[in-house]
Amino acid sequence: MSGPSKFQPTHPVLKWFEARLPILSLLYDSFVSYPTPRNLNFLWTFGAILSFLLMIQIVTGIILVMHYTANADLAFASIEQMMRDVNYGWLLRYAHANGSALFFFAVYIHMFRGMYYGSYKEPREVLWIIGVIIYLLMMATGFLGYVLPWGQMSYWAATVITNLFSAVPIVGETLVTWLWGGYSVGNPTLTRFFSLHYLLPFVIVAFVVLHVWALHVVGQNNPAGVEPKSDEDTVPFTPYATFKDLFFFSAFMLLFCWFLFYLPNYLGHADNYIPANPSVTPAHIVPEWYYLPFYAILRAIPNKLAGVIALFASILILAFLPWLDTSKVKSGRYRPLFKIFFWIWIATCIVLGWLGAMPAEGGYVIASRILTAWYFLHFIVVLPVIGMIEKPLPVPDSITEDHIGGHKKKAGAVAALVALAALVGLSVSSEPARASSEQPKPPQQTWTFAGPFGTFDRAQLQRGFQVYREVCSACHGLSLMSFRNLAEPGGPGFTTAQAAAVAAEAKVKDGPNDQGEMFERPGRLADRFQSPYPNPQAAAAAFNGAAPPDLSVMAKARTYERGFPTFLFDILTQYQENGVDYMVALLGGYEDPPADFKLPDGSNYNKYFPGHAVAMPPPLADGVVAYTDGSPQTLNQYAKDVAAFLMWTAEPHLEARKRLGFQTMIFLLVLTGLLYFTKKKIWHDVEHPTEAAPGQDPKATKI
Amino acid sequence: MTNPSLPAEPTRRDFLYIATGAVGAIGGAFVLVPLIAQMNPNASTIAAGAPIEVDLAPIAEGQVIKVTWRGKPIFISHRTKQEVEQAQSVKMSQLPDPQTDQDRTKPGHEQWLVVVGICTHLGCIPIAKSGDYGGWFCPCHGSQYDDSGRIRQGPAPANLPIPPYRFVSDSKIEIG
Numbered sequence: 001m002s003g004p005s006k007f008q009p010t011h012p013v014l015k016w017f018e019a020r021l022p023i024l025s026l027l028y029d030s031f032v033s034y035p036t037p038r039n040l041n042f043l044w045t046f047g048a049i050l051s052f053l054l055m056i057q058i059v060t061g062i063i064l065v066m067h068y069t070a071n072a073d074l075a076f077a078s079i080e081q082m083m084r085d086v087n088y089g090w091l092l093r094y095a096h097a098n099g100s101a102l103f104f105f106a107v108y109i110h111m112f113r114g115m116y117y118g119s120y121k122e123p124r125e126v127l128w129i130i131g132v133i134i135y136l137l138m139m140a141t142g143f144l145g146y147v148l149p150w151g152q153m154s155y156w157a158a159t160v161i162t163n164l165f166s167a168v169p170i171v172g173e174t175l176v177t178w179l180w181g182g183y184s185v186g187n188p189t190l191t192r193f194f195s196l197h198y199l200l201p202f203v204i205v206a207f208v209v210l211h212v213w214a215l216h217v218v219g220q221n222n223p224a225g226v227e228p229k230s231d232e233d234t235v236p237f238t239p240y241a242t243f244k245d246l247f248f249f250s251a252f253m254l255l256f257c258w259f260l261f262y263l264p265n266y267l268g269h270a271d272n273y274i275p276a277n278p279s280v281t282p283a284h285i286v287p288e289w290y291y292l293p294f295y296a297i298l299r300a301i302p303n304k305l306a307g308v309i310a311l312f313a314s315i316l317i318l319a320f321l322p323w324l325d326t327s328k329v330k331s332g333r334y335r336p337l338f339k340i341f342f343w344i345w346i347a348t349c350i351v352l353g354w355l356g357a358m359p360a361e362g363g364y365v366i367a368s369r370i371l372t373a374w375y376f377l378h379f380i381v382v383l384p385v386i387g388m389i390e391k392p393l394p395v396p397d398s399i400t401e402d403h404i405g406g407h408k409k410k411a412g413a414v415a416a417l418v419a420l421a422a423l424v425g426l427s428v429s430s431e432p433a434r435a436s437s438e439q440p441k442p443p444q445q446t447w448t449f450a451g452p453f454g455t456f457d458r459a460q461l462q463r464g465f466q467v468y469r470e471v472c473s474a475c476h477g478l479s480l481m482s483f484r485n486l487a488e489p490g491g492p493g494f495t496t497a498q499a500a501a502v503a504a505e506a507k508v509k510d511g512p513n514d515q516g517e518m519f520e521r522p523g524r525l526a527d528r529f530q531s532p533y534p535n536p537q538a539a540a541a542a543f544n545g546a547a548p549p550d551l552s553v554m555a556k557a558r559t560y561e562r563g564f565p566t567f568l569f570d571i572l573t574q575y576q577e578n579g580v581d582y583m584v585a586l587l588g589g590y591e592d593p594p595a596d597f598k599l600p601d602g603s604n605y606n607k608y609f610p611g612h613a614v615a616m617p618p619p620l621a622d623g624v625v626a627y628t629d630g631s632p633q634t635l636n637q638y639a640k641d642v643a644a645f646l647m648w649t650a651e652p653h654l655e656a657r658k659r660l661g662f663q664t665m666i667f668l669l670v671l672t673g674l675l676y677f678t679k680k681k682i683w684h685d686v687e688h689p690t691e692a693a694p695g696q697d698p699k700a701t702k703i
Numbered sequence: 704m705t706n707p708s709l710p711a712e713p714t715r716r717d718f719l720y721i722a723t724g725a726v727g728a729i730g731g732a733f734v735l736v737p738l739i740a741q742m743n744p745n746a747s748t749i750a751a752g753a754p755i756e757v758d759l760a761p762i763a764e765g766q767v768i769k770v771t772w773r774g775k776p777i778f779i780s781h782r783t784k785q786e787v788e789q790a791q792s793v794k795m796s797q798l799p800d801p802q803t804d805q806d807r808t809k810p811g812h813e814q815w816l817v818v819v820g821i822c823t824h825l826g827c828i829p830i831a832k833s834g835d836y837g838g839w840f841c842p843c844h845g846s847q848y849d850d851s852g853r854i855r856q857g858p859a860p861a862n863l864p865i866p867p868y869r870f871v872s873d874s875k876i877e878i879g
Contacts, residue, residue, distance in 0.1 A: 063741055085746040088737035246727075484750050526750035671730055674723040681716055 006033040030216055035234035036241045037222035038686055039403035043113040044220065046106050048245035049252050053103045054208065058201050060096040061145075068148065070194035072187040075150035076275045080480050080553065083653075090653045091660070094264040100142050101267040102256050104290035107135060115321070116342055118330030119221040125322040127214040132319045134207045137200055139291070139315075144197035146288060150190060151272035156285050158185045158193070164298075167308040184278060224402035225331025226395060233399035239682050247675040254668050261661025262452055262574045265556055270579065273557035273650075274549075283610065284359070292356030293349050297375065299360045300368035310372065317379050324379050326387030334393040337386045345378045354564075404689070442560055442585030442608055445640060447577050449647060452662060455655050456648055459629060461492035464645025467625050467638050472551060475543075475616075477531035480552035481649050484525040490655040491648055499525060506530050544602055546615040555579040555643065555650035560608075579650070580643040582608065587639035590618040754879025756871065759815065767831040769820060772878045776820035776828055777866055778839075779876075782850060786837065787813050790851035797855075800862045804851045807865055817876065818852040819866050824859035839863070 007028035009015050018024055067086050069078035082089040111131070114120060120128035147158045162179045166172040181188030219228065228234050235241070259266060267289065271282045287295050297314050301307035317324075332339050352371050358364045396402040448457040465486070468478070483503035486494045494502075506523035508530060513519055523530070531550070533539040539547035559578040562570060569575075585608040593605035593612070603613040620638045627633055631641075648654070744752075752773040759779070762768055767780045782790070790804040791813075808816060820839075822829050827843035834840030835856070836849035846857030853862040868878040 059738065063738065066742070067745075081745075081747065085748075087740040087743055087745065089741060089745070091737050092741060482747070482750065484746075488746075524753065526747070526753055667726075667730060667733075671723075671726050674719070674726055678719055678723045681719060 005029050030212070030237075031242075032236065032238040034216060034237040035228065035231075036220055036237050037224075037228055037233060037399050038235045038240075039222050039224055039399050040220065040241070040244070041223055042244075042248055043109065043117075044222075045245045045248035046110040046113065047215075048241075049249050050103065050106050050110060051208065052249050053099060053106060054201070054204065057096065057099050057103060058205070060092050060099065061198075061201065063092050064096055065198065068194075070148070070191050072150060072190050072276070075148065075190060077480070079149050084480065084485075090657060091260075094260050094657075098256065098259045098264060098267060100145060101288065101290065102252075102259065103138070104142065104288075106252070107138065108290070111135070111318075112346060114221075116332040117221055117223060118225055118325065118327075118332065120322045121325065121330050122322070123218045124214075124221060127211065127218060128322060129319050130207055130211045130214055132315070134204055134211060135318075136315060137204045137207065141197060141200040141204065142288070142290070144193045144200065147190065147193045148197060149272060150276045152274040152276060152280075152282050153269045153272035153285070155185060155276035155278065156281055157287060158189060160285065162189075164308050164311070167305040169305065186278075221330060222399055223331060223333060224396050224399055225329060225334070226397070226399060226402070229398050230400075235686055240686070243675065243679045243682050247672065247679045250668060250672040250675050254665065254672060257661065257664050257668060258571075261657055261664060263571065263576060264657070265576060266571065270557055270559035273553045286357050289353065289357075292354070293352035293375075294356075296352040296356035296368045297372045299356070300365065300372040310376075314372075314375060317376070321379070321383075325383045327390060327392070328387075329392040329395060331395075334395050335386075335390055336393065337390040338383075341378065341382050341386060345375070345382075348374050348378070439561070439610065440607055441563075442581045445577070445581055445584055447580060447644065447647075449644070449654055450577055451574060452658060454658055456490070456492075456644065458493035459631075460641050460644045461648055462494070463627055463629070463631060463637075464641035464643070464648075465492055466627070467620070467642040468551070468645055470625050471619055471638075472642065473532065475532060475548040477533070477550045478529040478552050478649060479531055479550050481529045482525070483523060483527055483529070485649075485652060487525075488652070491652060492645070496525070503527060543615065548616065551646055551649065553650045555583065555647040557650075558582045577647075580647050583643040583646065584636070584639045586614075587620055587642075588635055752879070754877050756875060756877050758875055760874040764814070770878070772866065775866075777878055778816075778818050778820040778831065778852070778863075780816040780818075780831070780850070780852075782814050782816055784814075786850045789837065790816075790849060793849065793851075793853075799854050800860070802851075802853060802862055807851050807853075807862070809870060812870055812873075815876075816850070816852060817866060817868050817878070818863040820863065822846055822859055823854065823861040823863065824857070829863075 005022070005025035005028065007018075007025035009018050009024070014024065064082070067078065067082040067089060069075060079093065083093055084090075086092075114128065114131070143157065143161055147154045162176055162185065165179060166176045168175055177183065179189070180186065181192060269286075269288075271284075274282075286292065294311050294314055298307045298311040301310050327335060327338065329335055332342055348371050352368065352375065355364050355368045355371070360368075448454060448460070468476075483499050483506070485499075486492060486502060487496045487499040503523035503525055506527065506529070507520045508523045508527050509518055510521050511518035531539075533542070533547075536547055556579055560582050562575075562578070586606060589606045589608040590604060591607055593599045597605065597612065599605055600613050603615050604617050605612055606614045620635045620642075622635050623633050625633065625638055631637055651657075755770070755772050757770050757779065759781070762779060762781045764781050765783050765786075767778055770777050770779065787804070793804075795801040795803070804813070807818075820828055822841040822843065824841065824844055824846050827841050829839035829841040829846070829848060831839055834847035836847050838850040838852060838855075839848040841847075841857065841859065844858050846859035847855050848859075848863055849855050851862075852865075854860070866878055868876050871877050
């Protein structure tokens with residue numbers, strides 16, 4: 001980006017404009033003629049992928065704000081209304097939620113790539129440090145955004161993370177009160193988090209501009225780790241890098257859409273579908289997967305202040321990487337010792353992530369401590385020392401030599417795959433041993449709505465609604481559902497008249513009327529289902545303090561431990577039926593307590609309930625609901641029907657989601673295929689220079 | 704390989720580039736659909752816009768009441784005999800937006816005028832029983848409507864619109 005611009009407009013209007021604001025030449029030099037090393041592999045496309053993902057997050061985020069209410073009493077319901085009533089609201093909200101997880105996935109690949117190929121080394125130190133700042137901003141933004149749905153996990157994440165600052169000596173408590181705007185996490189906390197969550201992405205954009213600017217000053221690193229020496233070593237950004245980036249972005253979108261359309265809740269926590277409750281902490285509180293390694297480091301240290309310092313140090317140490325790595329060779333490819341320690345460090349991070357999700361007890365804590373120590377030793381001892389003692393392999397003279405010469409097949413990749421397979425095999429074989437633990441897993445049922453083409457069984461939903469109405473509705477509300485939903489497409493398929501009849505049977509409190517009095521009237525289609533209680537306190541009082549929960553999103557708010565490696569296979573099988581499987585198991589899981597089990601007064605023993613003592617007495621028994629369609633009137637059938645019905649109330653657009661998902665996947669496959677061949681054509685002469693006619697510039701633009 | 708200076712036969716390469724560009728453009732267009740559609744009224748807003756019933760019995764002769772339907776004010780005017788006669792006798796040539804009073808009321812219920820109470824100029828709410836024509840006067844920009852809600856004077860281009868409504872009984876209407 002030095003010297004005169006390669007952009008020389010001929011049109012007089014462009015010339016006039018260019019003389020006054022040279023933005024066109026800036027864009028041309030940055031994104032068209034900008035020279036990029038010719039040997040970049042697919043890992044270098046993650047920068048572009050991240051830029052696109054940032055745009056997706058900002059666009060969907062701005063839209064979510066149009067439908068979201070930042071108020072502690074309304075936030076949860078406003079998001080649910082968005083998911084149910086706003087046109088494509090479910091799509092936009094799931095895109096934003098899964099987008100953040102995929103953003104972190106992409107940024108970790110981007111960072112690991114930089115660490116493996118030494119992209120932080122001279123002259124790219126500032127570029128790297130700006131990257132660390134972006135990562136810190138992303139972490140803050142991700143955390144702030146996670147609080148906004150105001151579910152249980154949101155609330156307790158806000159509590160735990162803000163309490164990190166209480167470790168600050170002397171002013172800690174004052175600082176935390178200031179962060180909260182109150183004596184605990186509450187409405188003021190939510191509104192300020194909302195404001196900052198809107199602000200920070202634009203700060204990220206600003207730092208991304210600096211990041212790209214710094215990148216374009218020093219140029220891209222490359223797998224060989226040698227700087228470009230001649231024009232032959234580089235190709236212009238457009239079309240070469242552009243189409244490579246587009247192809248890999250399109251391929252990445254396939255992964256994104258797989259989660260978005262088929263596993264939208266896989267990466268989230270079921271507990272976050274329970275509205276925030278300041279008086280109950282969920283039994284298992286863990287952050288989102290992308291923070292888990294740092295969470296493990298925090299918990300590994302038995303001292304509060306030291307734990308917080310270690311947490312922040314584990315991120316900030318990255319900024320010092322350019323000076324901690326003493327080797328003059330950039331690319332890990334030519335550093336046999338570094339390569340081994342690099343992969344050990346990656347494994348350390350992954351295992352720390354797994355430990356972060358485990359309970360903080362026994363062997364887990366010891367393992368966390370060892371790995372935390374290694375995490376820091378890698379930076380403070382290993383990197384400086386191997387840089388001095390290692391004998392690097394011969395580095396190619398130029399990028400072209402590296403690119404044309406090709407490289408040996410990756411033995412390392414094969415070894416990694418073998419190791420992974422062995423690990424999976426080991427876990428599978430150890431599974432029976434673990435199955436005998438005290439908490440039995442709910443059996444997996446067959447559901448018509450499972451899988452990529454799943455649809456609801458209308459008759460089953462109608463029967464489930466009957467069970468809900470005749471049994472469950474005596475104690476449980478369905479406050480997020482309206483009567484009109486019963487007749488909407490993708491649901492139980494009642495006619496509008498049937499739904500109106502259901503509505504008319506309900507007594508809805510309305511008013512005040514012209515006399516200023518509240519009155520009761522028959523329900524209308526637009527009304528919500530009525531809660532059986534006037535307020536939550538009345539519900540709790542009626543049941544010895546254990547208020548029966550609302551069932552609207554229950555099918556998404558309950559889950560059970562899937563275990564390793566089942567939870568990984570769930571990504572492939574698109575298993576999203578944890579909630580309904582658990583419900584069926586729970587409804588049929590009542591039995592006599594074992595002799596050594598002390599059942600508290602007023603509770604019932606249930607095989608599948610965590611802790612086994614459940615306040616709800618067995619609600620269903622054979623024959624309690626009279627079906628008219630000849631279906632078996634058994635407890636198991638009732639349980640399955642009502643669970644299917646509650647799956648629909650939790651996810652009313654499930655059918656539309658899977659349908660749109662299929663169309664999108666087909667489209668993306670076509671686009672990715674076309675982009676692949678386009679990229680191949682564009683790169684053909686660079687990849688196979690011998691076939692190019694002599695005297696012809698192999699890099700001449702073909703578009 | 705095509706020579707850029709000569710218009711050559713389309714090659715397979717050109718076809719590939721055009722196909723890729725076209726598919727990409729189509730995809731981009733489809734992405735816009737949810738981004739735009741989300742701003743349309745959502746399902747609960749549409750459901751809340753269902754027809755409403757209004758009891759006419761308490762409205763005295765000569766009285767105008769305001770009810771709200773889909774967030775819009777609806778004027779219901781119980782007109783006196785004199786007002787009805789006056790409205791029916793206006794010459795069409797005097798009206799910027801000619802429409803008979805019979806067209807604006809339901810047969811057999813001529814004493815009832817039901818109009819959307821939003822000035823057709825720029826959306827302000829006119830004041831009842833004021834202005835020079837015995838109907839409505841809009842305080843924003845001075846438009847005047849007669850007792851049939853027809854524009855008589857001022858910048859408004861059209862009469863106050865009649866919402867869809869029907870008589871459920873002699874003393875009850877359903878708007879919507």
